[in-house]
Amino acid sequence: MTLPVALSGTDVIGQAKTGTGKTLGFGLPLLERVTVPADVEAGRAQPEQLTDAPQALIVVPTRELCTQVTNDLLTAGKVRNVRVLAIYGGRAYEPQVEALSKGVDVVVGTPGRLLDLAGQRKLDLAHIRTLVLDEADEMLDLGFLPDVEKIIGMLPTKRQTMLFSATMPGAVIGLARRYMSQPTHIRATAPDDQGVTHANIKQFVYRAHSMDKPEMIARILQARGRGLAMVFCRTKRTAADIAEQLERRGFASGAVHGDLGQGAREQALRAFRNGKVDVLVCTDVAARGIDVEGVTHVINYQSPEDEKTYLHRTGRTGRAGASGTAVTLVDWDDIPRWQLINKALELDYNDPVETYSTSPHLYSDLDIPEGTKGVLPRAERTRAGLKAEELEDLGEPGGRGRGRAARGGREREEERPARTRTPRQRRRTRGGQARKRAPR
Template identity: 40%
Template structure:
């Protein structure tokens, strides 16, 4: 791409060029440079690009240019996205670029009543941005007719497949007109996405701005190997105390409970507002949390993977993976929340011994090793609790069996050698704890030693 190229090369109308300039866009990114001319020419498009490369503008600008002005009451363009957060982000971009036109955009998301959304659709709309199920729900209410849709775009197709939206997408394809322009965008291309592309696209032009499942070059990635979860929380607290370095941080956790616990702990220890986003929060709470983070009311956001694809916030200095994601593509999307729009960022992942297996798979996916760094001395290393040690040992066994079905595992009961007691039966070679039978004197057949009469007699 030539340095002097700008958005005027695409022959966009004056209204769009003015809005693009006001939004601070000076020159097209690689995906915009390749995708916009093809979409303006009416081709079906299959775009593969990492998050943070500007692909939303790559399809929004051609859609606005083709629609030009408001017309009739029924939608003429449909954009599907997998999460509520991503729908709201796309809607914001559409409104930003359409500010000098009279085009009407309507976001349709779950977590809110259908009636107000159906009424808004019935009042007239040109572009619908929606999650798959909510589109079907509002369509079923009779609020609009889909037969006027001429442009159909699917964003984050890989996440759509991960979230099990194939059935809803098939039903949507049955109600939209067969003659239309289609575009499908994805950060990765697993087999399910390739199959979807075959059903959805008609002789598409393929645009790939980076190898599949790569992370942006502007992101520095590193790993801290830690013994357990207690050490993770100590390390997280230690890092976040450096406000000069960690100016705006998203912490990702695997579960809703972990995310909530981390947020409460950090808020108590750091005495700063910490926001949290996960599926148990209603939509208003999630919107408010992200708005506070975007506006700087809070510089720490704790989230589950529900937010890894729907956050487009500038100047996120760090992404911290408190847990390693088990869906490896989610690693790409998590770290893509930083280093956006060619700015630099840092992604840090905490890894226990049981999670190292997944790191090797992620490194294979992104086709490069992730730098290991020594844990800062200031972070207190905690003793691993017995139950967590057992869980990690079982997980390591499971991983080894996955790669080698003949592997028996540390918890497998092996046949004793001559002169050796069988494991679980005491003697040399047995585990450090003995499995005891039910205690007749304890309620519910509890194990002796936990507090029955026989346990007390042995003590005496």
């Protein structure tokens, strides 16, 4: 629906459920409208239209989404040899600056690093003809909107603007009104899929006790026919803890959360995509736009903050027409929050059934073999694991400690040199009379 409108150069607001192909909805028209040497050879463009400065800019909210959109566009633009560059924080500036100086056609980036490089005059935005704001509602949630507006202020006024988002809060509509001219609003829904959630995702909601949850998850992960699985937690500490517990129970697990360095985050995602790890434990940084083939199960270890987060988390499965299973474990304390989500999405799980790792209905609902325990049998531990995936050193900024943690602790703490200076001797007083200080 988007392609003919976007190819004509009109401004577009695109709204569709997660997992329906928004990336190529804006990616293909954008790649088509970039001028590359092949166009000059074919007589479609004049040589003076060629430039080494970026001609299209895509702004995304998270680093993970940035690398994914970049890879999708590199694949789609291979035949026309379009140069696409990802610009995001958490890694060294120098390679990004060097790539920009060599020449780039399309830049995909997160707001902070884009502003940094544009402010240092390393990123030239004067030739941008197409701007895309992807997952605009998430940028609003993360507080990026002021940065996005600063970036828009640096762009030429004559350009095509496309805004894509699964939901359209008021602030995003306001942004569209300010910076778009007569946009065409395209909203894609399937006629047989009228609900807010995907019809091809089976949803289960259980009231669970926090001390029993790790055991429950370990059993759910042994359901028949399970492919890759994503486990979502609300806090970074919980995500790190659950990933470690699952590893001790014999599962090949990795973690993606904000306390990890960028190298470790990318290592875990690569291992997950390559099947070396089959359980990815993450916070909501991975709930947006991450598209991994073969994710059959999404488990909400903790109830999501709101209905939008629920939609994005569960939308990691059942993508591109596949079917999936979403399991949500709700603590007693979280019942009021869950009931608000349930009401907003018009689901019928207002009063989740009390469930434990030994409850018969857990086994029958999720097709878990009888007698399954919370440890993966040795015979089934066939995945290579996280350590089999190489950890890249991305030259991450942020000081010694940050870099060392990010590189998985490979650097040893530098041994401190022996103290050469004599310690300063304190001046003591006796009866108010100062004693002479000992010579150094």
